[in-house]
Amino acid sequence: xxxxxxxxxxVASTLYNIDDIVINGSYYxxxxxxxxxxxxxxxxxxxxxxxxxxxxxxxxxxxxEWKPSYNYRxxxxxxxxxxxxxxxxxxxxxDSISSxxxxxxxxxxxxxxxxxxxxxxxxxxxxxxRFFFIPPQPYGIVKRFICLEFEHTQSFYDKYSLSCRFxxxx
Numbered sequence: 436x437x438x439x440x441x442x443x444x445x446v447a448s449t450l451y452n453i454d455d456i457v458i459n460g461s462y463y464x465x466x467x468x469x470x471x472x473x474x475x476x477x478x479x480x481x482x483x484x485x486x487x488x489x490x491x492x493x494x495x496x497x498x499x500e501w502k503p504s505y506n507y508r509x510x511x512x513x514x515x516x517x518x519x520x521x522x523x524x525x526x527x528x529x530d531s532i533s534s535x536x537x538x539x540x541x542x543x544x545x546x547x548x549x550x551x552x553x554x555x556x557x558x559x560x561x562x563x564x565r566f567f568f569i570p571p572q573p574y575g576i577v578k579r580f581i582c583l584e585f586e587h588t589q590s591f592y593d594k595y596s597l598s599c600r601f602x603x604x605x
Contacts (some may be wrong), residue, residue: 447474454553462488462497464561465553475574487557489567491577497566499580499601501543501554507542507571536603537578539570543597544590551587551595552605558585558599567605579604 446465448471455466459476464485472479479485489498490502519528543554557566565579585599 439552439559442556444569445472445476445479447472452549454549455536456556457485458551463556464488465500465557467500489577491567496579497533497557497561497564499557501570503541503571506542506544506546508539509570509574510540511535512538519583536605537570537574537580537592537601538603539580539601541599543599544598545594548593548595551597554597555585555587558582568601 437490437576439456442456442458442463444457450469450471451457452469453466457464457466464480465487466484468484470479470484472484476485486500489551490494490582520526543551546554561582563581563583563589565581566579569575569577580601581604582599582601585597588598590596
């Protein structure tokens, strides 16, 4: 696998390993299985060999497919404006139509170098770009997120961990 900053174009008749990264067209793709590519990228993608992009409700976006560890957190803090009046009275008003957007604090613990590299590549290339992700249950529907914070740790010789925060965006 190449480092996360030097990604090659997809090539036909090539052996790819899980979490190998390629570029095809204007998107990055991540190998979901060890396979030898066919003569056509679309065939490989439709066969489930590549992930990283999804079309949902007519919108094509990068898609974060990796499953987090079980110790994720979902702090809930609805967006509410409070107007304070005299004598201790207050009125709470929703700050927007979507006042209860998800924040996910995710962990990816004890993963291989290739998996952490693929995740780091995905997050590094997104910067301030929205991407699709299906949060763990009970929130399990496709939503748009942005990741502005993540941290990578090498926990053992060949084990790596990553923590990140996904903020839902409309």
